[in-house]
Amino acid sequence: MTPPVVPLTEAAILLGMNRETLRQQVRRGKVSASKIDGHWYVDVSAIPSMAGSLSGTPPSAMNGSVNGAVASASAPLSTDSTVESVLVTQLTSENQVLRDDVAFLRDELRRKDELLRAEQDTRRREVQELHVLLQRAQAQIPMPTAAAQQPDDSDEQPSAQQPRHRRWWWPSATAQ
Numbered sequence: 001m002t003p004p005v006v007p008l009t010e011a012a013i014l015l016g017m018n019r020e021t022l023r024q025q026v027r028r029g030k031v032s033a034s035k036i037d038g039h040w041y042v043d044v045s046a047i048p049s050m051a052g053s054l055s056g057t058p059p060s061a062m063n064g065s066v067n068g069a070v071a072s073a074s075a076p077l078s079t080d081s082t083v084e085s086v087l088v089t090q091l092t093s094e095n096q097v098l099r100d101d102v103a104f105l106r107d108e109l110r111r112k113d114e115l116l117r118a119e120q121d122t123r124r125r126e127v128q129e130l131h132v133l134l135q136r137a138q139a140q141i142p143m144p145t146a147a148a149q150q151p152d153d154s155d156e157q158p159s160a161q162q163p164r165h166r167r168w169w170w171p172s173a174t175a176q
Helices: 006-017 020-028 044-055 066-072 074-140
Strands: 005-007 031-034 038-044
Touching: 005 006, 005 031, 006 020, 006 038, 020 038, 038 044
Parallel strands: none
Antiparallel strands: 005 038, 031 038
16 A cells, blocks of 8 residues: 655645755655656655654654644644635635626627617618619609510611721731
């Protein structure tokens, strides 16, 4: 069975030291740790003995348990809870700003939709009016009668047309 492990950052908090300092200890081999999926994890069983040797207090003063390390490292945990509460407050205010922005944008969309509907209604009315005007104009144009469409037989039939020659603007060499 493998011993329980905690992330390197959490172990640094429990020990009351900087994360980079603990990382250096791991690199030097003074702290037993393993890398899992690209993250460093420190062996929990080594934390009480590390706390005594690194901070200068004997391990027996910590009752030889992880709980003793947590009790002695209560000061760093309180700063973390303060940082967490500040972050929560910031995120809450940012969420509220985003909610306000979304509400504003929804109102703008409703307003633009109303403007588009009004514009579409105006265009429909204009098209209907144009259809009415077109029908009136077509009614005023006289319809061609059958007599006007048939050509008179008395007129001369047009003779076969001569092919049209294109006139050249520049004289050709043969014309000179």
